[in-house]
Amino acid sequence: MLENLHKIEVQSPVDLIITQIRNLISTKQVLPGDKLPSERKLAEHLGVSRGNVRAAISKLEFYGIVKVHANSGTRVTGLGIPALEGLITDILAMENVDFGSLVDTRILLEKEATRLAAIKRTDQDLKEIKTAMLNYENKLMKGEQAVEEDLLFHIKIAEASKNSVLKSLMLIITPDIVKNFINLKVCDESNNRKTIEEHRQIIDMISTRDADQAEKAMTTHLEAVKAFSQNFKP
Amino acid sequence: MLENLHKIEVQSPVDLIITQIRNLISTKQVLPGDKLPSERKLAEHLGVSRGNVRAAISKLEFYGIVKVHANSGTRVTGLGIPALEGLITDILAMENVDFGSLVDTRILLEKEATRLAAIKRTDQDLKEIKTAMLNYENKLMKGEQAVEEDLLFHIKIAEASKNSVLKSLMLIITPDIVKNFINLKVCDESNNRKTIEEHRQIIDMISTRDADQAEKAMTTHLEAVKAFSQNFKP
DNA sequence: TATTTAAAAGTGGTTAACCAAATATAGTTA
DNA sequence: TAACTATATTTGGTTAACCACTTTTAAATA
Structure with a gap:
């Protein structure tokens, strides 16, 4: 009834x-x-x-x-x-956006941000990106969820791109990403080690100012998320 | 004093x-x-x-x-x-974003939107894009500014991409673009004929569902804007 | 008639009082 | 002592009155 x-x-x-x-x-x-x-x-x-x-x-x-x-x-x-x-x-x-579009667009923005970051980053930027990465790893090691720390790592990269609009747009979609991640319980514990390794590779490429490889590393990192999201389409 | x-x-x-x-x-x-x-x-x-x-x-x-x-x-x-x-x-x-970042990011979003539009557009989408183009041309022919109509043409393409986030982000940056265009009096009357031709090429490629060529046509179209913006950096 | 000036009407901005729902507290009962 | 209940308090939501500034209007003046 x-x-x-x-x-x-x-x-x-x-x-x-x-x-x-x-x-x-x-x-x-x-x-x-x-x-x-x-x-x-x-x-x-x-x-x-x-x-x-x-x-x-x-x-x-x-x-x-x-x-x-x-x-x-x-x-x-x-x-x-x-x-x-x-x-x-x-x-x-x-507010009621579909997760697939969200992830696709995020990938688009992040690829460009990473490319630019590799080219335009300062030493200070690099330092902050590394700090964000360590914060993420530490929280993960304590067995806690670290979605926000993960996002902050990515935002720091956007910051290093020196493109303020790019960063602003990432900030705008970030809350939606966080919300969906938590709702869908995307955080797969078994992937932690893999994620950490991918983060380190991205930083390495940004550090050596290799734009192409940095973009490629970020793409690899995000494709896994995209594959996951497609399994959850309604 | x-x-x-x-x-x-x-x-x-x-x-x-x-x-x-x-x-x-x-x-x-x-x-x-x-x-x-x-x-x-x-x-x-x-x-x-x-x-x-x-x-x-x-x-x-x-x-x-x-x-x-x-x-x-x-x-x-x-x-x-x-x-x-x-x-x-x-x-x-x-609100006080630099024009260069704005244009760069716009190009990034539009390239992707055009690519997707070529793949996912419906016949209805195509019809609306053409209508928007004609509105633009008509206003131009009357010797009036048509910044908004131009932007609407681009937004219709984003709509056809079927990626709601992409479209939303374009809507978010659109007011800033309009503002800067008008402030800088970017609208160069001598380019009208060229702009119209570029628009038609973009539509052709979307119409024939050629994603690569559509993206290329859009890139060409927007590069001119970017070149212009660089001449006006403070 | 054209110009200036003063009053009045209209505007968004701000404030303080009141409302109903949620919460915390104290009292009562088993 | 523990669980329930009635009351008091606190919460964001809403309202109506007031304020200072702008715009309009109309009267006074040249």
Whole structure:
């Protein structure tokens, strides 16, 4: 009997409001550059409190959809209406992203980061990467999970690439990776020794500034993760 | 005389609060899994209103640093303390990213997106890409700027790649690209004909499902942009 | 009529009080 | 003593009033 009950979609007030405002924009009732209705009017029309409208607009500003000007108004930014069609929902939906895409994209970013790191790393970078690696190994030796320490090792490499955007994007997808790893219990204890060896090889190649080999080592390291993820596709 | 005046760093209250909370976490006064002090106590200690603390925590939740539980408390998420060291500031600083990194990373993402699009595109995808291209051309013919339409063309390709993360990341960096393009007045009218031709080649290769040639065509298309950006490095 | 000026209406920003749910505490009972 | 219960406290969520600044409006002035 219970299987006939459908899961209730809890949709927070602010998400509802965001949807409404998006409609306002995509139906061209508000053009880019135009002012959004004031927070008070929005609140009254939507039948919610101004605080909720405020929170929704705050999110919208995060996504770069609108720009609030103190005491003056909130304007829709120039990024054209057409692009907005699916934009907001897509970014919001990133939370429920499929693991395969996540791993593929991670590999793409990390390969490039490793290549660049081999070329542009400073001695200080190398030192920090090694420290991160040791932190990972130590935690592993104590028999604890070390997903976060592992990720930090990779982020340090991205840092050494001197490409700030590359690093930022890695930071953005990192929480999702951590979440999925823990959910799926990816951490295979038997692979620890192999992982440690692969890390050391990557560092060696970065250390000797061999970009091609560094990228190759990282690719090898990540392909195992990808193979694993494919076994868990729903 | 005026040159002796230093620009005043306007730092909004919430950014200050975020910094304080970050310190609280990175100095291990609050461990992952621990509850953050209540909003009221934070507000009192920091000498600000609870609303500001609320806004700061909201941002922190966006970044995945904390998770708020209604009527119970706000907890620091598992993503380890070490990674937090520079995380928040880095993401916040992404607004002032250097154009070179931005273009490099865009090329990286787009090459992969184009490759995948050639393989995985549906007929519907192809149709939408062509529509986006025509929108771009039409606006160009009217002598208007068409940065946004250009970007939308590229986003449609990312959509066809069927890799949601890839698309999301492109959406994230798109506003920055638009901003910089407009600031630098990159749109070179003399290149219009060349750009249109390159777009058509990319579509042809995606249409015939030739992944290698599609990626190559996209690379050619973007290299011009990269060359331009290097002439404008500060 | 064109320009200036002053008042009023509107804006986002901020604050303090109140709400219901979750939690901790003390009291009661077996 | 242990388990349960009722109460008090603490929590994030919500609301409405107030603030300072901006924009609009309309009146006064040249």
